[in-house]
Amino acid sequence: MDQLIVVDAANVIGSRPDGWWKDRAGAARRLLAELAGLTDTTDVIVVLEGAAKAGADVAVKPLKVVLAQGSGDDTIVDVVATDPHDKIIVVTSDRELRERVAAHGAETVGPSWLWDRIT
Template sequence: MRWYVDGMNVIGTRPDAWWRDRHAAMVRLVDLLERWAADSGEDVTVVFEHPPRPPIRSTVIEVAHAPRARADSADDEIMRRLAADPQRASAWVVTSDRWLADQAHAAGAAVESSAAFRDRLERG
């Protein structure tokens, strides 16, 4: 099963001053996702609007970004990837954005809120 994660939505679920160091918050999320994916056996793609600088590399999950950074570009990239996924009926999309949730559901994917998913990650 593939999980497409709207990275900044998940980061934004906790008021832990992530905005002071966005890159460090992205690294922390990737670390959480790697542990969860390794433990659960799930395939994970986390999508950010901007490419992380410096790049964040992972051998466990896919770290992706939109081709051009702009408002909602991560949402568009998630939908592009979901539309190209031949197994989208078994995919999950993690987001707090109503538009993306509606589009993903219409494409046949299941949707989980960013807050619920963050709770799942932190429970282990």
């Protein structure tokens, strides 16, 4: 199946109280490294915003990292609305974002779904 996972990095990182707020770029780097294993079975796009964008300085192939120019949520909606994959899963617990991407046919799951697969 032609599947894509779109990760709301801010939401996923923020779901664990591990001190991420002290080093947002470092938290983003750790998430990207952990996500690299998922790409064996599916395509993955990670959306970074704000200070976490500095975490994209390390290439983690074959992940695709999208740096939000403004709102991370708006960027995720744009990705979902324009991506050609047959099935798109957005990882977020943001209720409003879930509704917005569902309007474009995406399925949503919470951060724990993702953490269970990568840790």
